[in-house]
Amino acid sequence: MRAIVVKEPGSIALVDRPDPEQPPTGWVAVDISHVGICGTDYHIYEGKHPFLQYPRVIGHELSGVVAADAAGWNKGARVVINPYIACGECHACLRGKPNCCMRIGVLGVHRDGGLCERINIPAGNLIAADGLDQAEAATVEFLAIGAHAVRRSAMTSADRVLVVGAGPIGLGAALFARLRGAEVDLLDASADRLALISERFGFAATHVVADGAAALLAVTGGNGFDVVFDATGSAGAMQTSFGYVAHGGTLVLVGVTPADVTFNDAEFHKREMSLLGSRNATAEDFQTVVAALKSGAIDYRKLITHKTSLEGLPESIAAWAADRSQVIKAMVDVAP
Template structure:
């Protein structure tokens, strides 16, 4: 079995042309076509998944988003805070752990925190979303975190996250929101922090994910929690949208 993956980058990215990411068009997101029966894409946009099983290959793309965010941070040691324990946040946490960072996960859902810390093996988890959240996050690392990743999709969470970055640390915004983001400029400069945006993934990130799966570093059995078929997907997806208990990643088997 030799499945292929459609990479999230455009042709121009591979050629090294500047500003090419402004022209990225994702089928089913920016343009129609996500549910069509056949796709025709340039061969240069395909990445060989080697000997990965179809289920494992289907997990590569979302994990590559987390791998890309960690690579963007350029951090390989010290404490890291990942805010948001959904699929993207878990992908960030997994690759931050692979990179050698000491992970703390924060989320508004106690179930997600428990699932991540027990099932996926992350050391620390913090429940946030109330008035005492900041104090609990600081209790783990009083001096802040060398790198903070936000994967919540919440503008309020993104703005609150600035206070958790250590002096000289890096804040990586993985989630995208339509709102304006504001922060205290004096505090930002006092800490000399770096602010990074992370979008999609590149071929290098896809290859890193595939190699990590092949090396047994990714707990795919714990991540792939739900599965359905094409015949049942119209019933299952609406139900899972309401009942998310235990849900991390749902797959549609062809």
């Protein structure tokens, strides 16, 4: 079968690989249809991912079709793949938190991913995608990360929300915060990206980092924001986000960095701030996204700005990685 492999930083190629073996009991063979390209994929290509061994088949935003009857799934069923393969036995799993499994294996990161023609997946990691377009289904995973962060925050429609970092993950958080009825502001370093997001999704309250914290806080009367989602993955930005949170507010760190993040303890306690980490997503969050797409609450066509094929991806990803200011979601059609 054909597969996309990052051999080493800066080296990506379409290769021929053996087809997967017959799936073991409880697993299902899935023919991949579409794959969304994530910031993680760019980081792997650029050599910036801290938890990766090369070579690696990338890709974890996956839609497909069940290849053969197995484990309660019928051949031909349309599915979304939850790429977080949990052990099912550790402390987190036993407490119903497989998204932060102590031995998690994320497709395309800890193990080979789905930028290929067929993959074997645990039956419990499949989500029915009946009624969704295959490209639409491939947007579910990244949106689920934002939906999970919003659910973790326990925010309400009475909260004023700030999303720091208007990439795909930040956009997902913003969309689901707005669906909960909140007033949502966006902050990003790129005015061009903010203009793109505003045009496509109608977020009117956008702010550029260069304008400074004082100008941002002024829109809240100096009070700060009730809930702040930081989706930057930048230690400096994450530290700065502490200063955007209102007294009694919550900061949710959605992005991840290998660097240390520090904050002033006195300021943290004065505000009685809640600090949360948000990792990956669960089946509940996937179902939340599927429902939002089916209802039309989110239009997936506005999410997809760039398209390519397996053959075209090695050239395309280099161009996208060089300038992502106009890329919301790039989508790969795996069909030959």
